[in-house]
Amino acid sequence: MKHPIHPMLVHFPIATWFLATLADLASLFTNEQVGWVAGVLLVIGTITALLAMITGLVELGKIDAQSPAMKIANQHMVLIMTSWSFYAASLFMRLNGTVLEQPGTLAVILSVAGFIFLCSAGWMGGKLVYQYGVGIQPSQQEHSK
Numbered sequence: 001m002k003h004p005i006h007p008m009l010v011h012f013p014i015a016t017w018f019l020a021t022l023a024d025l026a027s028l029f030t031n032e033q034v035g036w037v038a039g040v041l042l043v044i045g046t047i048t049a050l051l052a053m054i055t056g057l058v059e060l061g062k063i064d065a066q067s068p069a070m071k072i073a074n075q076h077m078v079l080i081m082t083s084w085s086f087y088a089a090s091l092f093m094r095l096n097g098t099v100l101e102q103p104g105t106l107a108v109i110l111s112v113a114g115f116i117f118l119c120s121a122g123w124m125g126g127k128l129v130y131q132y133g134v135g136i137q138p139s140q141q142e143h144s145k
């Protein structure tokens with residue numbers, strides 16, 4: 001592979017988690033179907049995020065341990081794992097066996113928290129690529145501050 005596969009996969013969890021949080025908020029004011037849609041989106045986001053994490057770990061392994069980009073990459077990883085944990089907890093709170101139920105207030109709060117961490121992690125991911133050149137030009141990683 002001449003370029004990382006990670007950026008290709010991150011769109012799935014970002015899009016589905018974002019829409020899930022929107023649907024969760026909407027479910028507080030509308031009917032049960034919106035809450036169910038949010039649950040389905042959370043299932044997709046939580047699973048596709050695992051695939052994005054695997055490819056992210058592959059890219060992490062290519063960063064020089066001494067480079068300043070490594071610190072940002074670790075922050076990106078911790079933030080996204082926190083986001084994943086919030087979304088997964090929100091999902092489990094609305095599961096009754098395998099049946100998705102209407103999200104309660106706590107499940108919606110967890111979903112919003114997951115989204116806040118997702119945005120922070122995305123910011124760090126962008127920093128890695130556009131400021132430190134990770135995944136673009138190996139030489140830039142060593143020279144960026």
Ligand code: HEM
Nearest residue numbers: 004006007010013052053056057059060077125126128135
């Ligand atoms: C173990 C977890 C993860 C690690 C170690 C990791 C690592 C990285 C690395 C090294 C980069 C820069 C190089 C590249 O773009 O391939 C990056 C970029 C990025 N990551 Fe992750 N990542 C992880 C999980 C995720 C997940 C689950 C998401 C989304 C839900 C995500 C979203 C992003 C975004 C948006 C970028 C910027 C891509 C771009 O602008 O081209 N990452 N990540």
